[in-house]
Amino acid sequence: xxxxxxxxxxxxxxxxxxxxxxxxxxxxxxxxxxxxxxxxxxxxxxxxxxxxxxxxxxxxxxxxxxxxxxxxxxxxxxxxxxxxxxxxxxxxxxxxxxxxxxxxxxxxxxxxxxxxxxxxxxxxxxxxxxxxxxxxxxxxxxxxxxxxxxxxxxxxxxxxxxxxxxxxxxxxxxxxxxxxxxxxxxxxxxxxxxxxxxxxxxxxxxxxxxxxxxxxxxxxxxxx
Numbered sequence: 001x002x003x004x005x006x007x008x009x010x011x012x013x014x015x016x017x018x019x020x021x022x023x024x025x026x027x028x029x030x031x032x033x034x035x036x037x038x039x040x041x042x043x044x045x046x047x048x049x050x051x052x053x054x055x056x057x058x059x060x061x062x063x064x065x066x067x068x069x070x071x072x073x074x075x076x077x078x079x080x081x082x083x084x085x086x087x088x089x090x091x092x093x094x095x096x097x098x099x100x101x102x103x104x105x106x107x108x109x110x111x112x113x114x115x116x117x118x119x120x121x122x123x124x125x126x127x128x129x130x131x132x133x134x135x136x137x138x139x140x141x142x143x144x145x146x147x148x149x150x151x152x153x154x155x156x157x158x159x160x161x162x163x164x165x166x167x168x169x170x171x172x173x174x175x176x177x178x179x180x181x182x183x184x185x186x187x188x189x190x191x192x193x194x195x196x197x198x199x200x201x202x203x204x205x206x207x208x209x210x211x212x213x214x215x216x217x218x219x220x221x222x223x224x
Contacts, residue, residue, distance in 0.1 A: 024148045026155035029064055031170040034082040038215035039189075041205050046196070047085035048163070050205050052189045053078040054212055055172075065156075067149045072117050073178025074109070076156070077189070080170040083163040089202070090162050093193040098175045101186025108173040114153050115145045117176065184209040 033049070034040050040051035055061045055076040061069065069076055079096070083089050098106040109117070158171030177183040191205040 024066075024151050026152045027064075028156065028171070029078065031080055031168050033168060034080045037080060037212075039207050039209055039212035040080075041207050043203060043205070046089070046202050047083065048089055048194070048202070049082045049084070050191060050207065051080040051082075052207055052209070052212070053080065054184055054209065056184060065152050067118070067146075067152055069174070073176060074114060074117060075175045075177045075183060076172045077175060078170060079158050079173055080168060081160070081163045082168040083165060086165050087197040088162045088164050090195040090197070090199070091193075092161055093195065094191065095193045096173060097190045098177075098183070099188050099190055100180060100183055104180070106175050106177070109176055111153050111157060113176070114174050115150070117178075118149055119144050184213055186210065 034051035035042055035049050037051035037053055039053065040049055042049040055064065055078065056070075058070065061076065065076070075098075077098070081089070081091075096108055098108075100106070153174070156172040156174075158169075158173055160169040160171065163169045175183070187209045189205075189207045189209065191207075194202040194205075196202060
């Protein structure tokens with residue numbers, strides 16, 4: 001009897017294993033020191049460097065995301081912060097803005113903002129071309145976003161509250177650039193609200209995105 005039970009458990013495991021193996025997993029791109037990225041700014045006195053790396057092309061996003069954020073009017077930008085000092089840098093009150101050439105100021109989207117945009121666009125695609133009866137459609141919510149998209153957005157968002165000494169922190173910020181032609185051209189990322197270990201606010205960072213657009217591709221050196 002125990003042998004039959006064992007064989008049954010083995011069969012169940014063999015059937016379930018492929019399903020479990022397909023559970024979506026998000027892998028954050030490896031971080032390099034901020035100074036190795038073309039679009040960066042270094043404040044030598046505070047020993048802090050910040051870089052931004054836009055994921056603005058299909059080829060670049062394909063290796064990281066399965067969700068087509070470009071089709072949703074969403075621009076993922078990788079934020080990299082490297083602290084070469086001996087004291088932590090606080091990000092508790094950090095504020096990041098994408099400022100376009102036309103001086104439009106765009107704050108990063110929250111997870112719910114991103115989910116709402118993805119769900120809304122899926123809703124419009126699913127509306128029948130002709131419908132004789134005005135049947136109300138259910139409102140989209142986070143639960144109606146694909147599991148892959150949920151995992152990618154939640155796993156990618158920049159969530160650090162501090163940059164520890166001799167450390168590099170990184171993560172994505174998602175900006176709603178729908179309807180904006182060439183949002184990177186002439187744009188810049190402005191970062192304020194950083195503070196040292198005593199709570200003193202640091203000088204703001206302003207990173208021109210033209211540094212990224214004019215860069216000739218190369219391979220940065222990995223951070224230790």
